[in-house]
Amino acid sequence: MVVAGPLLETKLHVPRRRRGLVARPRLVDRVSRGEMPPLVLVSAPAGFGKTTLLTEWLAAARTDGTLVAWLSLDQRDDDPTTFWTYLVSAVRTAVPDVGAQALALLQSPQSATDAVLATLLNELQSVPDELVLVLDDYHVIEAGDVHDGVGFLLDHLPPQIHLVIATRVDPPLPLARLRARGELVEVRAADLRFAPDEAETYLGDVMGLTLTAGEVAALEGRTEGWIAALQLAALSMQGRNDVASFIAGFAGDDRFVVDYLVEEVLQRQPERVRSFLLQTSVLSRLTGPLCDAVTGQDGGKAMLEALERGNLFLVPLDDRRRWYRYHHLFGEVLRARLLDEDPDRVRALNVRASNWYEREGDRSAAIDHALAAEDFERAAELVERAMPAMSQVRQEATLRRWFEALPDELFGVRPVLAVGYVGALMSTGDVRGVEPRLRDAERWVDPTTSSREPPGDMVVVDHDAFRRLPTEITMYRAGLALVAGDVAGTLTHAQRALDLAGPDDHLGRGAAESLIGLAHWRTGNLEAAQHWYSDGMATLGRAGRRSDEVGGAITLADLCVAQGRLREAMSYYGRGLQIATGDPAVVLRGAADMHVGMAELFRERNDLDAARRHLSISSELGDSAGLPKNRYRWRVTMARLHQLDRDPAGALDLLAEAERVYNTDFSPDVQPIPAIRARLSLTQGRLAVARAWVREQGLTVDDELSYLREFQHVTLARVLLAEHSAERSEPSLLGARRLLERLLRAAEDGGRTGTVIEILVLQALAHRAGGDLPAARASLLSAMTLAEPEGYVRIFVDEGAPMAALLREMTQGSGAAYARSLLDALGTAADAARVDQGLVDPLSPRELDVLRLLGTHLDGPDIARQLFVSLNTVRTHTKNIYAKLGVNNRRSAVRRGEELDLMSARSDR
Secondary structure (H helix, E strand, O other), X not given: OOOOHHHHHHHHOOOOOOOOOOOOHXXXXXXXXXXXXXXXXXXXXXXXXXXXXXXXXXXXXXXXOOEEEEEEOOHHHOOHHHHHHHHHHHHHHHOOOOOHHHHHXXXXXXXXXXXXXXXXXXXXXXXXXXXXXXXXXXXXXXXHHHHHXXXXXXXXXXXXXXXXXXXXXXXXXXXXXXXXXXXXXXXXXXXXXXXXXXXXXXXXHHOOOOXXXXXXXXXXXXXXXXXXXXXXXXXXXXXXXXXXXXXXXXXXXXXXXXXXXXXXXXXXXXXXXXXHHHHHOOOOOEEHHHHHHHHOOOOHHHHHHHHHHOOOOEEEOOXXXXXXXXXXXXXXXXXXXXXXXXXXXXXXXXHHHHHHHHHOOOXXXXXXXXXXXOOHHHHHHHHHHHHHHHHHOOOHHHHHHHHHHOOHHHHHHOHHHHHHHHHHHHHOXXXXXXXXXXXXXXXXXXXXXXXXXXXXXXXXXXXXHHHOHHHHHHHHHHHHHHHOOOHHHHHHHHHHHHHHOOOOOHHHHHHHHHHXXXXXXXXXXXXXXXXXHHHHHHHHHHOOOHHHHHHHHHHHHHHXXXXXXXXXXXXXXXXXHHHHHOOOOOOOOOHHHHHHHHHHHHHHOOOHHHHXXXXXXXXXXXXXXXXXXXXXXXXXXXXXXXXXXXXXXXXXXXXXHHHHOOOOOOOOOOOOHHHHHHHHHHXXXXXXXXHHHHHHHOOOOOOOOOHHHHHHHHHHHHHHHXXXXXXXXXXHHHHHHXXXXXXXXXXXXXXXXXXXXXXXXXXXXXXXXXXXXXXXXXXXXXXHHHHHHHOXXXXXXXXXXXXXHHHHOOOOOOOHHHHHHHHHHHHHHHHHHOOOOOOOOOOOHHHHHHHHHHOXXXXXXXXXXXXXXXXHHHHHHHHHXXXXXXXXXXXXXXXXXXXXXXXXXXXXX
């Protein structure tokens, strides 16, 4: 997406203060008082003067050296790529040296829109002066991805950068949290209403009306200080002799007041002006040539300048008086009046606007006006032409909005359009509407023909895309089958797509090979999965799909981990990170995921500092800079680290968040989060919770085994061993041993060495629990033989004291050095859990972390972010610390901690 031209100028220009409006120092003081917070929210219905207030305030702020960046939003900006492109461009109007890398990232076809955030934040750190970024009309934004990104931006803004949001409705941002921390200033409708003295000044001094105090009070009371209504009333009263009767003549709620007053204003305009207002009301932005094209008359530029001079609700959008817009409320009523008076004309006016925009090269605006005109055939043609470029820069959200506005019957005769709709749906993981669109396209495409030319009664604009349809349709069929769990169907369709794709169709071939690999993964055939998926990534690399290569590194690493090849998995993450960051100007989406994968591998190696470091880097890049998997995988890995820190509440919080944001991105769910939670419950001694999970899943030791449920069945074996340990239940032990034997055979047959190691560890513990030490040592030795070359540690250490007892039996003979190193790791973990604190009830490692941070300037929310836990979890830890230290406030806790030398105990370890 290239950002240039007059549209950019109008969207990013700070509106000038409109003529003839009352200065309102009380409101300017409200937003200027004290140190400016990260967010200023101006939230009120239409017509309350939000934009006017901001232009007045920022005009004053600029004289003090504050930089101002302004973005005026409209419905077309409800797309992540479009939104962030314009936001970065707005920043660059104020600070030209900032945002180049972020903009390049957005405009790269290999990058995701949201990955700009991390780069932008890094660049904003260098801004030397105060910068205010205004998002005007934010209520038009509905995309959850955009709201998430703005929330992330707010959480990480440098202290000299401030965000101002003007909106009709409160945005779905963490306002309560910001309010509680004093990081939010709010201006509401009640604040914006004209006070009686302001109304008197406006009506008398600005509008030139001679009114009695009673008449002013009556007007102010009827409109309740609503600025738009007062302005319309003033325009209507100019030149009247019957002002008193006019004031008495309107009443009702806001909507009726405005309708009535607009009618009064329109009736008092010359017919030429009235006609111009109604005809141009279909435009979201106005410029002279566009108005001439829509009205069929000359003089549009002069008319706009005259309307501005007359203060007739026209907002200038640039200093050169080229672009304007109507006040939103005024424009809405004008459009309603036009529909009421001449509904048939609306279509023709929008068609003219669409034609003008197409000639000017603004295809997006041309499509929007074609849709508004219900000229669906032309809109469909424009959309089909726009699809390649829109897909290239990942603007599927905008494409989907256009597709959804088109009648269903159009897709029945436009197969390229239908398949484009399928791509937009599947790119967001929504397969509900895919089947009808695929059937629409399949009616016209016969993959056995050689010409692949469209039949005469079919509509095709992009003939190259039509020739690729057989391969593309078959590919989407394979994807649908994979989502449905139909492995055979996936393999059939993907192989057919390979047969259809030409030798130079690297994109089609790479996608087909990758789907075949994913299908084999679902069956547990990891060797075949690795072979096909690796080939697919290499083929996509030849197609220049670098971002796909980065994402593919996760799957290839997962397959290596399942096969017990941790070192190779690490190399895949390293290679993916190298691709993602190879161009400093364009950090690809997925870099954050590479750090998460590395963190999990470092955790298994027991290098917990490195694991935390990589998770921290990933967090700094942000959720939106990663692939869909990153949001839940980060939380799962962090939960495991919290468990090691003896912070079960924080671990459970993170797993709950992980489940909420879960997305497999077409990969099989081989480690379900509920099963991970059940395992966590066992380590916390909450056997009843784990048992409840077993009942919910309907698991038994005699189940038919499958790879997709292998993790759950291994978890079941852990539950049975915990039952035996807690209750000396022999049936539980026998059941665990029988289940583990079956699982071991299946995992060995499938080459799933990672699972084999875990099963052998559990077998060793089961044999020890049954008193068969030779068998326990044999199983443990087998596990160690497989694990040592790959650097496994936590898979043994996490088993605690029972494993320590077994490892002591292994310190002589084969594997002795490895056993001793594992014992050292077990001893370090045990020492970490029991620092000599001189307390009857010692602080846990996580409570020591909280105590150390209580001794800093950080407040509760900051501590929560530092430790990656919820604020409630921090409060719980703080309450426990106070109780154990015998204090009742933060200062006393810190002093007591220093007396006991606890403040450095955690960090020293």
